[in-house]
Amino acid sequence: MGILRQSQTNTEPLGVYGAVTLLAGALLLAIALNSILLLIPMAYVAALCLFFSRGSFRDLKQLVMLVPAVIVVSTLLWQEEYNGPSPISGFASFPFVSGFFVGVEMSARAIVIVLAVSAFVRTVKVTELTRLLESVSRSKSFSFVFGLAFNIRPYLERISRDTFNAIKMRGGFRLRNLATSTRYLLSSTTLNALAKCQDISYAAEARAFRSATNIADSALGGCPTPSVTDFVVLIATVAVVILSFAFKA
């Protein structure tokens, strides 16, 4: 429980390659494995979260309602025999027990995926991710689009709130004129936002956006460099995947 109480989320730096490897490995194992073998990806993801992203355990609270619901529904509705390994399948012929095992298996899979996605989101640095996407897509513009969208969002949200309030003060958003008011809100907000685009593009070009991108690209050398931690995570993931498939075979 001490893990859950810690406020620190990233105990060790994990690069974008490590985060992608963790996510890919966990998704592969969670989809490919079943029954008691799901304990392997669960232990693997939990161990990595313990080292790199302790805050991810807090995100499991989004499953607090879903997991009991899935277990109860599967326990009540599942009729077939559970196809688990021999120690479990001995009990699985009893009514409701097979459904319970299916529910537990489904929940275990969900826990692995939620932990892995949470760890990915918490550890990956957006700048590294955008650089990786730029180098994969061979485009030099992705970080510009992403950065601009991120920075302009509060301004656009203010525009939409102001428009919403203006329409509401004129008697809009009542049941009889809901559709018209929504259309006005959407078109007015979008048009206001688009009207700024020309100015933004002039401002970007005045600040030498294109040549700055080229200089930054050559200085940074394209792809982000993988760290030692990324290699360790890669080797651990490959080992766990091989081990899991060997057990499955």
Add this chain to the structure above:
Amino acid sequence: MDDTGKSLGETGGRERPHRLSTKDLVYIAVLAALWAGSENILGAQLHAMNLPFSGAALTAIAVFLMVTCRSLVRKAGSILLMGIVVALLKVLSIGGIVLSPMIAIVMEALLMELAMTLGGTSQATSLIGGMLADMWAFVHPFVVQPLLFGTSMLIIYNKTISAGSKMLGIEPANIIVIILALVVAHAVLGAIAGVAGWGFSDRAKRILSR
């Protein structure tokens, strides 16, 4: 203008139609920010109120913005780029479930992109793309939940439909009709959003060119 800031004439006549100009990039960024804003503000409120069809309404707004984007930036990949930016902006809003909305956003953008790339940029393709994207909003939970919980979820769904139809005294075939009606309702909403987006973008282009 190409990606290096040179116009097509300056690049020795080589046509590079997929390169986006600074203005194109700004259009994509601004419309992506609007989509992300609608997901955050409206999405959070609709989710909190637990209203039915909230996913369809959000997707309709997204369709409107995607059609506007493709109409203003008539280059393959512009909608997909917008979708990826919105999905990444969703990553930054920590504090909720991000996997499911991220998949939904990218899939809606992908469907719209496919429709408008294969069929060309027209009112008909914006209608078809809108239908596909809004239908995805209905199909989405049935795709993501088996991904999250495994294929056993599909069997659970099947059994829930059987048990529900027995309990309510409805034929299972009628439940399929109800599901189909919901799919059609989503498709109609998407089509309306697509056509509205097309009409708006035409008007917006006229106003912006003044």
